[in-house]
Amino acid sequence: MSIALLVTVGGLTTVGLYLITARSLSRILLGFSILGHAAVIALLTAGGPPGNAPLADRDSASDIANPVPQALALTAIVISFGLTLFLLALARRQQALTGDDLVEDDLEDKRIAARLQTASTEATA
Amino acid sequence: MSFLIAMVMIAPLVAASAGILLRRRARTRDIATMAGLGVAALGSFAILFEVASNGTQVIRVGGWSPTVGIVLVADLFAALVLPIALSIILIVEVFAVGQRRTAWGANPELAGPLLGVLTAGVALAILTGDLFTLFVAFELILVSSYVLLTHQGKRGQIRSGMTYVVMNLFASTLFLFGVAFVYAATGTINIALLAERIPELDAGIRLGIGAWFFVVFGTKAAIFPLFSWLPDSYPTAPTTITAVFAGLLTKIGIYAMIRFHTLTGMDELGPVMLVVAGLTMVVGALGALAQSDVKRILSFHVISQIGYMLMGLGLFSAAGTTGAILFLLHHMPVKTVLFLVGGLIENHEGTSSLDRSGGLAARRPLIAAMFAIPALSLAGLPPFSGFVAKLAVISAAIDEASIGIAVVALAAGALTLLSMTKIWIGVFWGTDADQAEATPAAPNNRRLMTGATALAVAGTLAISLLAGPIFDLSQRAANELRSADLYIDEVTSR
Numbered sequence: 193m194s195i196a197l198l199v200t201v202g203g204l205t206t207v208g209l210y211l212i213t214a215r216s217l218s219r220i221l222l223g224f225s226i227l228g229h230a231a232v233i234a235l236l237t238a239g240g241p242p243g244n245a246p247l248a249d250r251d252s253a254s255d256i257a258n259p260v261p262q263a264l265a266l267t268a269i270v271i272s273f274g275l276t277l278f279l280l281a282l283a284r285r286q287q288a289l290t291g292d293d294l295v296e297d298d299l300e301d302k303r304i305a306a307r308l309q310t311a312s313t314e315a316t317a
Numbered sequence: 318m319s320f321l322i323a324m325v326m327i328a329p330l331v332a333a334s335a336g337i338l339l340r341r342r343a344r345t346r347d348i349a350t351m352a353g354l355g356v357a358a359l360g361s362f363a364i365l366f367e368v369a370s371n372g373t374q375v376i377r378v379g380g381w382s383p384t385v386g387i388v389l390v391a392d393l394f395a396a397l398v399l400p401i402a403l404s405i406i407l408i409v410e411v412f413a414v415g416q417r418r419t420a421w422g423a424n425p426e427l428a429g430p431l432l433g434v435l436t437a438g439v440a441l442a443i444l445t446g447d448l449f450t451l452f453v454a455f456e457l458i459l460v461s462s463y464v465l466l467t468h469q470g471k472r473g474q475i476r477s478g479m480t481y482v483v484m485n486l487f488a489s490t491l492f493l494f495g496v497a498f499v500y501a502a503t504g505t506i507n508i509a510l511l512a513e514r515i516p517e518l519d520a521g522i523r524l525g526i527g528a529w530f531f532v533v534f535g536t537k538a539a540i541f542p543l544f545s546w547l548p549d550s551y552p553t554a555p556t557t558i559t560a561v562f563a564g565l566l567t568k569i570g571i572y573a574m575i576r577f578h579t580l581t582g583m584d585e586l587g588p589v590m591l592v593v594a595g596l597t598m599v600v601g602a603l604g605a606l607a608q609s610d611v612k613r614i615l616s617f618h619v620i621s622q623i624g625y626m627l628m629g630l631g632l633f634s635a636a637g638t639t640g641a642i643l644f645l646l647h648h649m650p651v652k653t654v655l656f657l658v659g660g661l662i663e664n665h666e667g668t669s670s671l672d673r674s675g676g677l678a679a680r681r682p683l684i685a686a687m688f689a690i691p692a693l694s695l696a697g698l699p700p701f702s703g704f705v706a707k708l709a710v711i712s713a714a715i716d717e718a719s720i721g722i723a724v725v726a727l728a729a730g731a732l733t734l735l736s737m738t739k740i741w742i743g744v745f746w747g748t749d750a751d752q753a754e755a756t757p758a759a760p761n762n763r764r765l766m767t768g769a770t771a772l773a774v775a776g777t778l779a780i781s782l783l784a785g786p787i788f789d790l791s792q793r794a795a796n797e798l799r800s801a802d803l804y805i806d807e808v809t810s811r
Contacts, residue, residue: 224486227490228493234494234498238500238501267453274460275456295479298480301549
């Protein structure tokens with residue numbers, strides 16, 4: 193397993209995780225794109241040592257790369273591409289509605305928490 | 318037979334495409350989507366009969382060997398869950414067609430086709446025999462659910478939709494990493510081969526994989542403390558959509574967990590699962606008590622009930638797994654019915670808030686009856702299906718001498734009943750609070766909506782009437798999962 197690839201996976205994961213803790217959906221979106229790359233590289237690393245293209249030289253099975261993780265990686269890339277577009281649309285809609293693209297808290301939760309606070313201040317008074 | 322297994326996935330997709338092509342011709346479109354979903358539902362019942370009498374059925378897609386190709390496996394567990402899941406979607410689609418375009422109804426041009434895609438995803442998730450196809454199936458389900466949740470573009474939907482999408486997308490990314498770890502550790506992603514190879518790994522790697530997938534499936538299933546996205550987002554969607562989400566989505570997460578963790582023998586994770594299960598039950602039930610809106614109370618119940626299934630799984634005994642499967646089968650229709658009744662309440666009262674409605678029992682006794690039956694069933698009172706399922710889980714816990722979790726489960730049941738009483742008092746008793754019956758913006762087909770709900774109520778009653786045979790089948794399914802050898806043989810040999 194290549195150390196360089198593993199370090200890359202670690203670095204990308206760190207950056208991605210940092211970005212998705214942000215409030216702004218466009219940062220979260222960038223974070224997910226980067227995390228997606230990290231996952232894809234992890235998949236490829238899991239497939240064993242690099243080799244020749246699996247279809248170019250079918251005769252020598254020993255020196256070709258493992259094709260299964262490549263197939264999985266391609267599928268994952270296509271899915272993350274679609275989801276990136278959806279997140280962009282969501283951010284755009286949020287911006288049209290509120291003027292920014294921040295992920296907001298659960299309003300009902302806040303309302304119930306506020307009710308609790310009023311109740312406790314009444315009890316102490 | 319292999320034709321049937323392929324058909325339950327293809328028919329809904331064909332229906333979805335037809336629905337998109339025919340989007341301007343409302344009547345043809347609705348009939349086409351209902352027909353596609355109906356064909357899939359009938360096919361799934363045929364699969365159940367075939368599997369129950371002739372054993373597990375396997376398709377190798379494209380004829381590839383299981384080491385590299387995709388396999389679809391209809392074992393008894395899958396065959397039991399599939400017909401219930403697909404019937405639920407069909408009933409909800411009928412309800413949605415009846416509801417038409419109102420303030421609370423989903424946009425029919427989109428809802429029908431998207432439900433078709435969702436159905437295909439659900440069928441694929443249930444039938445798949447490898448982890449990566451499970452990932453793809455989850456994505457298929459989630460992508461359609463993202464759009465179903467946010468397609469009206471209302472402010473609340475976008476706000477909660479963002480939390481929902483971010484949480485689920487994060488779980489999906491973890492899933493992809495998990496696939497990479499599993500592939501690196503075992504060289505395969507086929508579940509049957511994993512059931513063979515994972516028990517041979519070092520304890521550290523094995524439990525690492527188990528814990529990783531517990532978090533992945535747990536986020537989808539909304540276990541404690543990963544549930545925060547659920548009660549926020551579900552109530553904002555149109556009621557029909559929420560009914561499908563509540564009845565199916567979290568259950569697919571728990572289904573995947575039961576399959577993966579039981580087949581790969583992650584028994585050491587049992588105690589952790591039991592603690593999480595207890596917290597999930599109690600926090601969900603307490604959360605429900607604090608709410609004052611029908612849909613939010615019901616959403617918290619979804620979380621609470623997931624705890625019972627997790628408890629059955631976490632016991633890692635034959636009786637426990639049987640209980641978990643039985644609970645899953647009972648819970649899916651009951652939860653859907655409750656949300657459909659929530660939709661009927663909204664339709665009549667113009668709101669689902671407890672403070673602003675009342676006196677519905679006198680005006681609409683049928684709705685009250687259709688609420689009471691699944692509500693009592695969910696709380697676990699005899700003679701309804703919830704009683705049988707809860708009894709199975711709790712007696713399994715007592716068999717394993719896990720008295721603590723059994724007590725917690727009973728207490729959570731009492732809390733559930735309490736919050737159901739809250740809905741009953743708020744909506745069905747008292748006098749009509751402050752407004753006349755709401756007049757919907759577009760003509761609804763109330764008969765179709767009530768009919769669909771009544772059919773679903775009849776379905777939940779059928780489950781309690783057939784509790785004996787269903788229990789026996791669940792027991793067989795649980796034994797197949799626990800011994801794993803049969804599953805491995807069926808998939809790898811031939």
